[in-house]
Amino acid sequence: MNDILYGKFRQIDLNLLVALDALVQERSVSGAAKRLFIGQPAMSHALARLRELLGDEILFRSHGRMEPTCRALTIAAEIRPFLLRIDALTRGQPEFDPVTVVQEMRIALSASLESCLLPSLVEHLRTHAPGLQLSVQSGGPLRQLELLQHGEVRLAIDHFPALENDFIGELLGHVPYDCVFNPERVPLGENPGIHEILAQPHIHSTYAGATLSRFDQMLGRAQLASATYRGPQCQLAVHSFCGQRISAGSGPAANLDPAVPLSPAIADLPGTA
Known part of the structure; x- marks a missing residue:
């Protein structure tokens, strides 16, 4: 790459x-x-400097009018595209219009948020940004930050x-925890308390294979580890959000994860009711 001779x-x-x-x-x-909003003497001085710089008359009189020389026409034809480009760059960013955008947007989501956000998001983009193509990568928080x-x-x-x-974040909302289980396999009532929940084995979603869930971490911070909390009760740590819900519906364990609203297709899976 050639360097600029500043x-x-x-x-x-x-x-x-x-x-x-001009x-x-x-x-x-x-x-x-007039085009440059300067006086005629200043323009005449600029013409004189151009003639000295380029070694060319630039303009000459012919049949009672001024005409550009061939060299002036050649140089001006080369310069004009750059001037137009500089003008466009210095005018500032044009107003963003999502309807006219044609590009690929890469985003990262957890599997649970995919089922919650993507159906309505895709439907919204069809109307308001039809040229925007989403490419979604799944991963846990640490992996998502690496991708960013x-x-x-x-x-x-x-x-x-x-x-x-290094990152700019914005709070989108607060999500409570949900306890999903099969009442035929797990002996819990409609509104189980913390003691009843902790007495059962748990299922949670993870991308790193960790058996310590966010629910366990929350209980640890609440200092419930003595008489009530006996440590992580994880029986299954699974990557797939659908897999964890199906496992909760068919096995003797409770699923404890953030309560995200489900799309109709996911809501019909066993154990999601």
Whole structure:
């Protein structure tokens, strides 16, 4: 890649390139001066400097009017696209219109949030951003932050208790915990208390294979580990959200995880009622 010779650029007044474009467009010193909102003497001085810089007349009189030289036309044709590009860049960002966006958006979600958010999100995008294609990667909070750190996704949605300064977070809401179980296999009533729940084996979702669930961590922080809490009661740690719900519906264990609303297709699975 060629480097820019900044020292050489310092010897050139880049405003002269704007003046050259105006002179070629207007074919008149007075007309170019009006375009640049400067006086005619200043425009004449710019023309003199251009002639010295390029070694060319730039404009010459022919049949009672001024005409650009061939060299001036050639240089102006090369310069104009760059001037237009610079003008567009310095005007600021255009107003974002999701309807006109055509691109792929990579996001990261946990499996439980996929079932909760994606159906309504996709339906919303069909109307308001039809050209936006979602690419979703599943993973736990740590994995999602890794994907963000390496630029593999642009957005991550999950439970992040503590974010480093490298990330910008926004609270979307609070989600309570839900206890899902099969009443035919697990001896719990409609409104079991903490003692009854802790007496049963548990199922929870994990991407790292950890048997210590967020529910266990919450109980540990609440200092219930003596008489009431006997330590992690995890019987099954499973990656798939559907798998954990099916296991809770068919096995003698309770599923303790954040209570996310389910899409109709997921809500019909065993153990989700």
